[in-house]
Amino acid sequence: MNKRQTWRLEEAMERTGVLKEGHFSLSSGRHSAWYMQCAQLLQHPGEAEAAGTALAELFRGQKVDVVVGPALGGVIIAHETARALGVRCLFAERKEGKMVLRRGFTLHPGERVLLTEDVVTTGGSVGEVADLVEAEGAVMVGIASLVDRSGGRTSFRVPFRSLLQHTIESFDPADCPLCKQGLPVEQPGSRQTEKV
Template sequence: MNLEKIYRDAQAYLEGHFLLSSGKHSQFYLQSAKVLEDPKVAEILAKNLADMIKESGIHVDTVCSPALGGVLAGYELARALGVRFIFAERVDGKMTIRRGFEVKKDEKILMCEDIITTGGSALEAASEVENQGGEIVGYAALANRGFCKRVGSNKDAKPTCKLPNDVPFFALGDFEFEIYDEKECPLCKNGTKAYKPGSRGN
């Protein structure tokens, strides 16, 4: 599967000067919502990801995603796996599971994002799952930004990866872009201004 082509065909592989949620800057940004707006493409991606997870042999009872970015990917993955789907959302700055969702003791939960960069949001949502008695059996994403080591890749995790080393991480491919601290950003030095994805209709 040529994941980069899928993102480019969906006009979801953006180039510009982006301010990321981490506060860092990048010349590139992946807008997964543009990929997932086509249900047929979303289904194909989720099925390929589900096949990888099934081949690993891990048992999954439920897929959980942090809102908002991971919800579409997580729902499609749960459908492909034939399991339940729930999501966590940020309330007063804290990831929370509500809306009547419940996690049973020792329930096997797979965390799913659209894209994993360092894994911070997924890990925060996973902590809430564990607080309610669930067991995290894996992490998954359509795309890996190259900071964490995924199943099937020979690339090591970078120090900034927050995902645990003893839990498998599944993704369909890697996208490795340079990211910069604001003071060291060559795009800033060239005189352009960083903007948050979405602030210009993206």
């Protein structure tokens, strides 16, 4: 990619094959014929850097001391956003089902935190990390994601900004037309990756 070209998320997603078609069980438990695998984009360092720079621009002018992302999907984009802002990067991960800071990571009281994620659908993981940040005495500045798939159903106590809003139809498993067709189900998210 020529550095002088304007980077656009939609074009980068198409270039890197982010949108997958099939029969997927989402982390929410719902089923869909489509899945967004942003790891396909973030595996390319140039695309990841451009994405992080674009997210940083959404909060340019805000004082940010540290960027935090939930593992696994938010790790790379948190790092690239932190690099663009010139601040440190941490990630939270699950331990016994709960989001925690490990690996010697700490937040200091009063530090201003920007939380980043690749895709926000229900906001569950982001909300857990926001609670963790506040429990450490840090101050949430905002939440940034590459893609907002919530359809406006999420609300946070701080500003939430994304580079792209995208709606993917999903179904309760009991009413899933793909299940009724007998199509095998994949669980592609970071929580589970095996076929069911």
